Amino acid sequence: MKTYKVPDMHCINCVNRIKKALDAENVAAEVDLGAKTVSVKESDAKKTLEILDDLGFDAE
Numbered sequence: 001m002k003t004y005k006v007p008d009m010h011c012i013n014c015v016n017r018i019k020k021a022l023d024a025e026n027v028a029a030e031v032d033l034g035a036k037t038v039s040v041k042e043s044d045a046k047k048t049l050e051i052l053d054d055l056g057f058d059a060e
Contacts, residue, residue, distance in 0.1 A: 002045040004038045004059035006052065014057075021051050 009015065015031050018038060022029045027048055030039040038059065040048045052059045 001039050002042050002048075004040075004048065004052070006036050006038055006057050006059050008057050009033060009036050009038075017055060018052065018057070021055055022048065025051060027051070 006018075009018070009031075012033065015033050018031050019029065022031075022038075022040075025047060027040055027044045029044075029048065031037075032039075038048065038052070049059055
């Protein structure tokens with residue numbers, strides 16, 4: 001698993017936008033608002049970064 005910190009994820013709407021975008025690309029993810037993290041399989045890491053960037057979220 002690869003876990004990214006997404007400090008700009010502030011609300012449930014952010015979580016839903018991220019989940020919807022990842023689901024559309026068939027990326028299974030765990031999105032944790034409390035921890036402000038997105039966890040995905042290593043094989044989906046690059047695609048996840050691109051999706052988060054397209055949505056306007058910085059990932060660390």
